Amino acid sequence: MDVLKKVPVREQDAKVRATNFEEVCFGYNEEEAREEAERCINCKNARCIVGCPVSINIPAFIEKVKEGDVEAAYHIINESSSLPAVCGRVCPQESQCEGVCIRGIKGEPVSIGKLERFVADWACEKDVKPEGAKEKNGKRVAVVGSGPAGLTCAGDLAKLGYDVTIFEALHEAGGVLVYGIPEFRLPKEKVVAKEIENVRSLGVKIETNVVVGKAVTIDELMDEEGFDAVFIGSGAGLPKFMGIPGEQANGVFSANEYLTRSNLMKAFQEGSTTPIMKGNKVAVVGGGNVAMDAARTALRLGAEVHVVYRRSEEELPARVEEVHHAKEEGIIFDLLTNPVEILTNEKGWVSGIKCVKMELGAPDESGRRRPVVKPDSEFVIEVDTVIMSLGTSPNPLISSTTEGLETNKWKCIIADENSGKTTKEGVYAGGDAVTGAATVILAMGAGKAAAKGIDEYLTNK
Amino acid sequence: MYKILEARELTTNIYLMEVEARRVAKRCQPGQFVIVRMDAEGERIPLTICDYNREKGTVTIVFQTVGAGTKKMGELKAGDSLHDFVGPLGCPSELVDEPVEELKEKSILFVAGGVGTAPVYPQVKWLQKRGVNADVIVGAKTKDLIILEEEMEAVAGNLYITTDDGSYGRSGMVTQTIKDLVEEGKHYDVCIAIGPMIMMKFVCKMTEELGIPTVVSLNPIMVDGTGMCGACRVTVGGEVKFACVDGPEFDGHKVDFDQAMKRQQLYQTMEGRALLKEQEGTTHHGGCGNCTDNN
Numbered sequence: 108m109d110v111l112k113k114v115p116v117r118e119q120d121a122k123v124r125a126t127n128f129e130e131v132c133f134g135y136n137e138e139e140a141r142e143e144a145e146r147c148i149n150c151k152n153a154r155c156i157v158g159c160p161v162s163i164n165i166p167a168f169i170e171k172v173k174e175g176d177v178e179a180a181y182h183i184i185n186e187s188s189s190l191p192a193v194c195g196r197v198c199p200q201e202s203q204c205e206g207v208c209i210r211g212i213k214g215e216p217v218s219i220g221k222l223e224r225f226v227a228d229w230a231c232e233k234d235v236k237p238e239g240a241k242e243k244n245g246k247r248v249a250v251v252g253s254g255p256a257g258l259t260c261a262g263d264l265a266k267l268g269y270d271v272t273i274f275e276a277l278h279e280a281g282g283v284l285v286y287g288i289p290e291f292r293l294p295k296e297k298v299v300a301k302e303i304e305n306v307r308s309l310g311v312k313i314e315t316n317v318v319v320g321k322a323v324t325i326d327e328l329m330d331e332e333g334f335d336a337v338f339i340g341s342g343a344g345l346p347k348f349m350g351i352p353g354e355q356a357n358g359v360f361s362a363n364e365y366l367t368r369s370n371l372m373k374a375f376q377e378g379s380t381t382p383i384m385k386g387n388k389v390a391v392v393g394g395g396n397v398a399m400d401a402a403r404t405a406l407r408l409g410a411e412v413h414v415v416y417r418r419s420e421e422e423l424p425a426r427v428e429e430v431h432h433a434k435e436e437g438i439i440f441d442l443l444t445n446p447v448e449i450l451t452n453e454k455g456w457v458s459g460i461k462c463v464k465m466e467l468g469a470p471d472e473s474g475r476r477r478p479v480v481k482p483d484s485e486f487v488i489e490v491d492t493v494i495m496s497l498g499t500s501p502n503p504l505i506s507s508t509t510e511g512l513e514t515n516k517w518k519c520i521i522a523d524e525n526s527g528k529t530t531k532e533g534v535y536a537g538g539d540a541v542t543g544a545a546t547v548i549l550a551m552g553a554g555k556a557a558a559k560g561i562d563e564y565l566t567n568k
Numbered sequence: 569m570y571k572i573l574e575a576r577e578l579t580t581n582i583y584l585m586e587v588e589a590r591r592v593a594k595r596c597q598p599g600q601f602v603i604v605r606m607d608a609e610g611e612r613i614p615l616t617i618c619d620y621n622r623e624k625g626t627v628t629i630v631f632q633t634v635g636a637g638t639k640k641m642g643e644l645k646a647g648d649s650l651h652d653f654v655g656p657l658g659c660p661s662e663l664v665d666e667p668v669e670e671l672k673e674k675s676i677l678f679v680a681g682g683v684g685t686a687p688v689y690p691q692v693k694w695l696q697k698r699g700v701n702a703d704v705i706v707g708a709k710t711k712d713l714i715i716l717e718e719e720m721e722a723v724a725g726n727l728y729i730t731t732d733d734g735s736y737g738r739s740g741m742v743t744q745t746i747k748d749l750v751e752e753g754k755h756y757d758v759c760i761a762i763g764p765m766i767m768m769k770f771v772c773k774m775t776e777e778l779g780i781p782t783v784v785s786l787n788p789i790m791v792d793g794t795g796m797c798g799a800c801r802v803t804v805g806g807e808v809k810f811a812c813v814d815g816p817e818f819d820g821h822k823v824d825f826d827q828a829m830k831r832q833q834l835y836q837t838m839e840g841r842a843l844l845k846e847q848e849g850t851t852h853h854g855g856c857g858n859c860t861d862n863n
């Protein structure tokens with residue numbers, strides 16, 4: 108064994124997995140997990156803990172894995188995170204916990220994410236549940252949205268004895284975890300549903316099909332339905348489009364729509380009644396996690412897929428592991444390429460995407476080198492489907508119906524980072540609704556901070 | 569689960585259901601819609617709110633069977649339940665915000681095509697309750713496809729029924745009746761047209777010629793209904809709008825109907841299309857008669 112390297116994780120063969128929706132990565136078994144755990148040197152001032160947005164006591168749980176006491180490891184993780192099976196799978200570990208791991212200075216960091224996943228999956232299999240509150244305190248909190256932010260905030264408050272109800276607009280709880288991130292990366296039944304069940308087992312009620320701002324307002328929740336505080340975790344919002352000609356053609360989708368059809372509505376399954384464009388040749392515009400997920404979904408539905416991204420590989424915002432997997436599966440990357448028009452046939456269906464080549468100029472305000480158009484570089488990629496994955500802008504549904512709830516110039520809800528406190532008394536917020544599209548673990552961190560903020564507020568009230 | 573208190577067939581393949589949905593019933597306004605799912609595997613089906621009873625906590629919907637989802641829904645009976653029922657979605661009809669005094673000054677014309685009669689009904693009723701009598705044109709391909717006639721009669725100022733084949737009421741399409749009424753000396757300040765896209769397109773063409781501002785209620789393909797997916801985007805006055813949050817009602821003279829119609833066909837399943845054809849020949853949902861040369 109080479110201590111400088113991670114214990115390799117077993118994965119589905121790239122050729123096989125490109126045709127199914129089963130999970131790509133199999134995860135560690137107990138033996139592999141212990142072997143990997145041995146690589147952790149149990150640092151005194153563990154830098155990895157600082158790298159984790161919810162400060163999981165990483166060396167402590169890894170010690171328990173070494174000792175073979177996985178249940179104890181699970182409870183250590185659970186003190187800080189209510190969705191470990193999710194985070195172990197989708198966290199951008201390379202830029203968080205693993206990015207700062209001592210082991211990474213010389214060699215590969217400890218595979219913290221895979222170990223976390225191992226512990227969470229083990230607990231799920233053995234039906235170990237998180238520990239709930241001993242006593243209820245009789246106070247009621249409403250949580251808007253059941254994504255990672257909402258679930259975490261609700262779970263933490265329930266553990267403190269609060270009576271919590273989550274209101275979710277869709278027919279199923281989970282937010283992006285159910286409608287965005289695909290099955291092959293995050294199994295719904297095996298992982299997401301179980302994690303949500305755990306939150307429920309803490310006593311949290313989930314009312315689906317309630318669009319807050321439409322069916323009921325924040326003020327009504329507090330004034331008429333008797334909630335003492337509200338947490339808003341309503342997510343990132345509306346998909347952006349480029350505003351180029353041809354974008355309303357048949358065959359142009361937002362990644363949100365495409366992924367929702369496949370994930371939430373199960374269009375990928377044989378016999379589903381939800382229609383989805385399978386496409387022969389698909390262009391996905393964008394380079395983030397969402398773009399990778401859309402691309403790999405289209406690939407699995409049988410298409411040849413091009414990822415069209417205007418910067419270079421180095422700037423791809425997606426997780427390294429996802430880009431790597433996408434390439435293995437046969438996704439074609441058209442980098443330094445920017446669409447200027449979507450071409451249509453006489454029936455109004457997509458027939459191609461006209462692009463220009465880009466080159467990198469001077470760095471812009473984000474510190475990344477700004478792509479500029481290469482003159483006379485227009486060319487056409489023939490495709491029948493285009494999936495736009497350009498990010499989101501906030502949904503005004505809640506901010507526009509809640510008096511006193513202020514937003515910033517990007518229309519995101521203003522909330523204090525440490526407590527989740529908004530400009531309206533008793534109302535807290537966090538996750539993508541506050542930061543714009545970010546990550547699962549940041550949303551969880553915000554949910555956690557808000558739970559603490561709400562607890563302080565209601566204790567002192 | 570949302571209990572169905574009443575379920576009946578209004579006419580061939582058009583069903584009415586009264587459903588218990590307290591949150592929706594408490595807040596809904598004319599012009600808004602709900603999204604319904606029959607069972608755990610079902611489609612999300614958007615349907616306009618046709619009536620509501622705040623005391624009873626119920627909402628009434630009227631739907632036409634066009635594809636697998638709605639067909640299955642037509643088989644449900646009173647006592648059964650719907651798995652999901654979310655709403656109210658979309659913006660209320662503009663008239664809800666207008667002062668009653670101003671509405672009373674106005675001469676309002678509603679044009680309903682086929683199953684579009686259902687969403688027109690609550691608006692006419694809402695106005696009548698406030699002492700505003702609106703005229704209503706209801707069009708269908710043939711006598712048997714006319715729905716909610718009695719209900720509409722009770723709340724409309726004047727009700728004009730027209731059938732393409734002349735089997736009932738006036739003869740010809742709704743656009744003809746609009747023209748006739750204006751020629752007979754009627755004056756309208758505003759027209760609200762709800763029905764199949766193609767009908768709304770031709771109504772708008774006609775009212776533009778006659779100089780009557782027109783509001784239409786669009787029914788593009790939807791998924792979430794909350795602004796998350798963008799499936800429902802339509803071009804209005806050159807701008808892209810999401811019908812589920814910005815609409816579903818828009819200024820009809822500004823809607824790009826040709827694009828909207830193309831987009832609506834995106835997922836028309838072979839099954840759904842076959843069913844429509846069988847029911848209504850070339851006019852799809854019936855009511856306008858212009859489909860023949862435009863499909």
Ligand SMILES: Cc1cc2nc3c(=O)[nH]c(=O)nc-3n(C[C@H](O)[C@H](O)[C@H](O)COP(=O)(O)OP(=O)(O)OC[C@H]3O[C@@H](n4cnc5c(N)ncnc54)[C@H](O)[C@@H]3O)c2cc1C
Nearest residue numbers: 252254255256276282283287319342538539545546547550
């Ligand atoms: C395709 C995709 C892939 C991603 N991949 C990764 C990844 O690999 N790693 C990673 O860390 N992050 C990833 N992300 C980002 C991550 O999923 C989000 O940052 C995270 O889910 C945000 O959590 P949240 O709780 O703030 O919001 P969400 O997960 O968006 O949840 C918000 C919930 O609120 C509900 N809601 C919205 N409005 C209302 C309302 N008015 N009333 C009631 N309910 C409402 C929504 O329906 C939704 O269920 C990905 C995102 C997407 C879309």
Ligand SMILES: Cc1cc2nc3c(=O)[nH]c(=O)nc-3n(C[C@H](O)[C@H](O)[C@H](O)COP(=O)(O)OP(=O)(O)OC[C@H]3O[C@@H](n4cnc5c(N)ncnc54)[C@H](O)[C@@H]3O)c2cc1C
Nearest residue numbers: 611614615616630631632635636637638787788789835840
């Ligand atoms: C805001 C709004 C209000 C509506 N109000 C009513 C109403 O009051 N009464 C009524 O009978 N119908 C109404 N419709 C249309 C109704 O939603 C469709 O007929 C229904 O979704 C078809 O579903 P299906 O599964 O039976 O058909 P299928 O043909 O199997 O449909 C497949 C998919 O295509 C989409 N689709 C097909 N036709 C339509 C359509 N006309 N509009 C939108 N999506 C479509 C749906 O996403 C559906 O899941 C409304 C639509 C919208 C958007």
Ligand code: SF4
Nearest residue numbers: 159194198203204220
């Ligand atoms: S939650 Fe994410 S960042 Fe924290 S330890 Fe787990 S994988 Fe690392």
Ligand code: SF4
Nearest residue numbers: 147148150155208209
């Ligand atoms: S930094 Fe790396 S080696 Fe040190 S405790 Fe954390 S995981 Fe273990």
Ligand code: FES
Nearest residue numbers: 793795797798812
């Ligand atoms: S239906 Fe998804 S944005 Fe309108």
